[in-house]
Amino acid sequence: MKYLKNVTTLTYTGEKCTGCGRCVDVCPHAVFAMIGGKAAVLDRDLCMECGACQRNCSAGAISVDAGVGCASAIIRGKLTGSEPVCGCSEGGGACC
């Protein structure tokens, strides 16, 4: 299943990559693969902006505006003027 085309904020700077393979290991949607000792982006449209790759790339080769892809969290964030966060702990949230 793929979500909207060409919306992800994922960027990858190949020159910085040290080839550790962490991004491939942590991505839940197989966005990355190791090709010739370096990471390569296979399909950006599969990225859900979870941020796992960025957090674990110590070379700083990956950047992504990580956040929750959850409509009610984003609406709540807009209303309260804060960052959208998952509403699980708030009690009534329908998510997760």
Next chain:
Amino acid sequence: MKPLKIVNTNMDPAALSPLRQQSSCAPKACSCTTEAAPALHDEKALRGARWIEGAIDTPAGRVPVVSTAWKAADRLGQVRARVSSFRMKYAIDPGLYAVGRPGMDSDVYVSANYKLSFDVLRRALAGKDAWILVLDTGGINVWCAAGKGTFGTTELVNRIKVSRLAEMVRHRRVIAPQLGAVGVDADAVKRETGFAVRFGPVRAADIPAYVSAGYKKTDAMRRVRFTVLDRLALTPMELRPAVKPYLVFALAMLAVSGLAPEGILFRQAFSGALPLLVLGLAALFAGAVVTPVLLPVIPFRSFAVKGLVAGAALVVPIVLYSGMFEGADAALLAASYVFFPLVSSYLALQFTGASTYTGMTGVKKELRYALPVYIGGSIVSAIGLIAHNLLVRGII
């Protein structure tokens, strides 16, 4: 290093007693405080937990041993957690637990203190000797908590320290669920604790295969899935928040339809509102059940559009063929065709919160287009409904 002393690992319910003693025994008669290791857990929090079957004394303290089998109480809790807000309180005490008879070389698995996360992990560890390090995620599952940062670097570092893990095991590695990588920076944990973080499979059920393959994940073990069963299991959580708005809507429609100079007429209220209440239910079903279950089959990638398609597919045939709208005026038809598919669309868009592949930027983009349409559509529908009621009463 001193080998671990096994105090009790049998299935006898009395095995719980080492854990209970310290909190229940009278101070003067208490033997446990002098010879037993200090408890690493808040024992009040663990009392009555039927999934605990014993305890092990370690140099660092007493660690509860957990069962790898699910009991009836576990299953009941899982069902309740899925359908109600009871889920919020379904937390267990964070800290270190044992499975089997772990020793200095046993693996350490990291989990969240959401009981369902913990349950699937302990079941996957059946037959193994291992440690489970439960982080305090506020009773939230691993992935959500990692997104919030509560299943994160700071908590893992802190939990490794307060549980005195370095005294329990000789090796220096922990196995965290892969989805925890959203919040856990493995390098930072290593820097601060000396423990290397290995990200294990996404699903705990894959742990036995992962371990026997020499701690190697297959590509499938890395992938998050979103099967029809996953989606079906989520539908109660989608329907639940819609119940109250639906009741409000139903009351409003009954009131509007029944309104007459002499008060609210019940027969008129019912016959006038019934078609709309049926369409309302159809919209709920389309947005909160049909769209999630048939997600990949419904055309278009946008959830809002998927919901609109599903909503129209249910609403249009009802209007055309049920006979309930025979002789209806154009105002009522217009309001029905506009409003109910939009309700379905809105509910479908909410499902982005439960889906495992939608990103924030994409959902924001959907909302930018969808919200004005929802608001505009509601206004148009309200006007249509008012016009219809005026027409019915011969006012216009």
